[in-house]
Amino acid sequence: MNDLTVVIVDDHSIFRSGLRSELDPALRVLGEAATVDEAIAVVVATQPRVVLLDVHLPGGTGGGGAEVIRAAAPLAPSTLFLALSVSDAADDVVTVIRAGARGYITKSASGAEVSEAARRVAGGDAVFSPRLAGFVLDAFGAVAGETAATTDELDRLSAREQEVMRLIARGYAYKEVASALFISPKTVETHVSAVLRKLQLSSRHELTAWATARKLL
Known part of the structure; x- marks a missing residue:
């Protein structure tokens, strides 16, 4: 898939810049955000195909990535959300998937793996790190x-x-x-x-x- 548009949401600027540099060049980054409120605004404004979304974010009412999905999805109907987190805790996985994320992978994934996961989500698949299946x-x-x-x-x-x-x-x-x-x-x-x-x-x-x-x- 050529020119797949994405937004990167994470409260650590070093991670955002590192991920951005490692993504496949065919993925076009439309914007970044560090908080719940910033994420909602950027997603609604840019309407990316896929949001690479951290689960734990400051701001909003404390709902993190799940709050971003619930607030932004109705205003960006063609946008899909892929959770990307250091956490593999059951509560985090369940919360963000119930909110509407189409996948959940851990930050141990390489840039190539994140790029491929984004493509798969954009193509209609649901993508999860294998150990999260249970x-x-x-x-x-x-x-x-x-x-x-x-x-x-x-x-x-x-x-x-x-x-x-x-x-x-x-x-x-x-x-x-x-x-x-x-x-x-x-x-x-x-x-x-x-x-x-x-x-x-x-x-x-x-x-x-x-x-x-x-x-x-």
Whole structure:
């Protein structure tokens, strides 16, 4: 994807400048922000495709990155948010994803990895650091079955197939799912084939749309 526009939000100027220098040149940085209020203003003013968003930020009412998403998203409908934080605490992950972030990666990621994650988010995928998968599954597994129809559909899947389905729908690669669930990529492939067959879907893109429509992400 060429000329992907981004905004960098972090309260440490050294991190912002370092990340900016390491991002793929094809990612065009429209602005930076250090606080909740600055972030909301910059995102609304520039309308970037992706915001690289720290979870803990000063300002606002104390809600950090989640507050930025809740305030800015309605005013920047085409903007997507990718959390980028030193924290891998379950509460932080769950809070920002519930607010609407399309992914969550840790700051141990390289510039190339952040660039690729931004591209994937911009392309419609959900992106998470593999070790965060358990938090995401625990936090969002309970939303399955909000309607009788969804319950019936999910009942066709085994517990393991449901785990694989959610991770694949969020944009994980087969190898990432395998690592998160401690199974082989071949086993993941087998589960995905079974999920698609049982749900009468033809591709992982259809699976993502299916899961999104049923609020399973």
